[in-house]
Amino acid sequence: MSLKIDDITYVYEKGTAMSVNALDHISLEIPDGQFIGLVGHTGSGKSTFVQMLNGLLAPTTGHVYWNGQDVHEKGFDRRKLRASVGLVFQYPEHQLFEADVLSDVEFGPKNLGLSEAECKERAVEALRHVNLPEEFWDKSPFDLSGGQQRRAAIAGVLAMHPSILILDEPTAGLDPLGRDEILNMVRGMKEKLRITIVLVSHSMDDVAQYADRILVMNAGKIMMDDTPEKVFSRYKELEAIGLSAPQVVYIMQYLKERGLPVKTNILTVDEAVDEILAHRGELNV
Amino acid sequence: MFDGITLGQYYQTDSPLHRLDPRVKLVGTMAYIIALFIVKGWVGYFLAFLFLATMIALSHVPLRFVVRGMKAILIILLITVAFNVFLTPGKVLWSFGVLKVTKEGLVFAARMAVRLIFLIIGSSVMTLTTTPNQLTDGLESLMGPLKKIHVPVHEISMMMSIALRFIPILMEETDKIMKAQMARGADFESKHLMQKIRSMVPLLVPLFISAFRRANDLAMAMEARCYHGGEGRTRMKPLIYKGRDIFGYGVVAAFFAACIVLRVVGL
Ligand SMILES: Nc1ncnc2c1ncn2[C@@H]1O[C@H](COP(=O)(O)OP(=O)(O)OP(=O)(O)O)[C@@H](O)[C@H]1O
Ligand SMILES: [Mg+2]
Numbered sequence: 001m002s003l004k005i006d007d008i009t010y011v012y013e014k015g016t017a018m019s020v021n022a023l024d025h026i027s028l029e030i031p032d033g034q035f036i037g038l039v040g041h042t043g044s045g046k047s048t049f050v051q052m053l054n055g056l057l058a059p060t061t062g063h064v065y066w067n068g069q070d071v072h073e074k075g076f077d078r079r080k081l082r083a084s085v086g087l088v089f090q091y092p093e094h095q096l097f098e099a100d101v102l103s104d105v106e107f108g109p110k111n112l113g114l115s116e117a118e119c120k121e122r123a124v125e126a127l128r129h130v131n132l133p134e135e136f137w138d139k140s141p142f143d144l145s146g147g148q149q150r151r152a153a154i155a156g157v158l159a160m161h162p163s164i165l166i167l168d169e170p171t172a173g174l175d176p177l178g179r180d181e182i183l184n185m186v187r188g189m190k191e192k193l194r195i196t197i198v199l200v201s202h203s204m205d206d207v208a209q210y211a212d213r214i215l216v217m218n219a220g221k222i223m224m225d226d227t228p229e230k231v232f233s234r235y236k237e238l239e240a241i242g243l244s245a246p247q248v249v250y251i252m253q254y255l256k257e258r259g260l261p262v263k264t265n266i267l268t269v270d271e272a273v274d275e276i277l278a279h280r281g282e283l284n285v
Numbered sequence: 286m287f288d289g290i291t292l293g294q295y296y297q298t299d300s301p302l303h304r305l306d307p308r309v310k311l312v313g314t315m316a317y318i319i320a321l322f323i324v325k326g327w328v329g330y331f332l333a334f335l336f337l338a339t340m341i342a343l344s345h346v347p348l349r350f351v352v353r354g355m356k357a358i359l360i361i362l363l364i365t366v367a368f369n370v371f372l373t374p375g376k377v378l379w380s381f382g383v384l385k386v387t388k389e390g391l392v393f394a395a396r397m398a399v400r401l402i403f404l405i406i407g408s409s410v411m412t413l414t415t416t417p418n419q420l421t422d423g424l425e426s427l428m429g430p431l432k433k434i435h436v437p438v439h440e441i442s443m444m445m446s447i448a449l450r451f452i453p454i455l456m457e458e459t460d461k462i463m464k465a466q467m468a469r470g471a472d473f474e475s476k477h478l479m480q481k482i483r484s485m486v487p488l489l490v491p492l493f494i495s496a497f498r499r500a501n502d503l504a505m506a507m508e509a510r511c512y513h514g515g516e517g518r519t520r521m522k523p524l525i526y527k528g529r530d531i532f533g534y535g536v537v538a539a540f541f542a543a544c545i546v547l548r549v550v551g552l
Binding site: 002018051054056079082083086087088089092095096107108112113142156157205249 | 297429461462464465466467468469470471472488490491494495
């Protein structure tokens, strides 16, 4: 199972005065098992890019290959592809429509032509993975809180058993607690289900702790494609395109500049605390 | 996905026609449509053509966009022409069985086609050069006298501008929801009628919910800014006639008068 993107471009409203080059010659590969963070400023083309990955949008030029097969070749079953490459849109709760949560989650499996029993089994399993308590399953999705609706919607995609799960800004509009819950849930899913994750965000803090590869997008181009440590060490460049490194990176950088010999390639608050404590007493201001 | 719906879409650029007061364009378009039905002879149609061609040139809108509106009425046009060609009684030129092509039929059909094409293109030029907001402002101002007989002119035009404003938003929303459901394996391309209808539910339910949510938000936002209807409301950009607008009215009046004269002298 691998996804290969070969030199794609995408132009919205091609041939009009309003045409926008949303993607500009992107090539990369998504192998199994990675946790990829896709970061970029508003309008950099993240949402456009992820719609390429499951064949919802066809590139203006270039190709997308799934297991070596061109996704837009005649006769390629793109509906099957969409089951393998699950895409959770920005504000996915806006796609809920069924009378109860369980039926809504069953929508995807039903479209795959599975039996009633199988659909239900998958829906239940998916709802467990997103930690939505059982008491909500037969409620109307519109009676749920925003955060709960979002979990239900994510379960709707998860129930298709994708091998790559793409989440477009899953934390948008949530409070810090809701944000951490969703991110932890995503990490849990990766570990339990051994699926590949692509997490889209414009906040580095969101992806820093979880991703093992970070793609930085700017104006339709992939500007960096590297490990979090390497990406954050270029925080000056990130700032130039309206992004920033996680806050701990700045703290460590500052401490080092002021003479405390700490490491600066640190990503999480916990690591930072350990590192600072290890150097306790070495600072003589 | 919605390529067909371009009739009535604003084309952003700067041109003498764009700068013209929307009321002049509204009155001008009305006058033009009426004139199309006043003229009878080919000289008259040629004058109408000249007028239209000048307006298109003045609008700085690429011809491609101007004629795009034709796509929507192509079928109607063909049917009208066919009916007129075959069903007008008169001097028979050719006949295939029951179908007879008459000289009068051909002339009548050509005249109908020219009128329809000019009419559509003429109104397209107006909507291409006037934003929906300007249009409704213009309408509100032109219908102003009706307030005296208690027609809620302001409310009508506010509803119109909101509706117009929401069309592209809802189209975008439809596209988004459709894609989201397709990502869950929904099939919107099925050929079976029943399946097609059933596949609309996952699209329409979220669409309606979102439309209501937006309407609610908008009402709230308007109230928060103390909107209370048209009474005593002032405008940020009041419509004021400038020299060029008077000139515009003059041109329209001259064209209209010329059409009447041509009709009277039978050209
Ligand atoms: N349907 C559309 N029609 C025309 N242009 C579009 C459309 N969707 C996106 N664009 C344009 O394409 C560019 C990339 O948009 P995209 O939605 O991919 O950005 P994004 O990185 O997801 O931004 P955000 O963080 O705000 O979600 C933007 O300039 C946007 O204006
Ligand atoms: Mg986006």
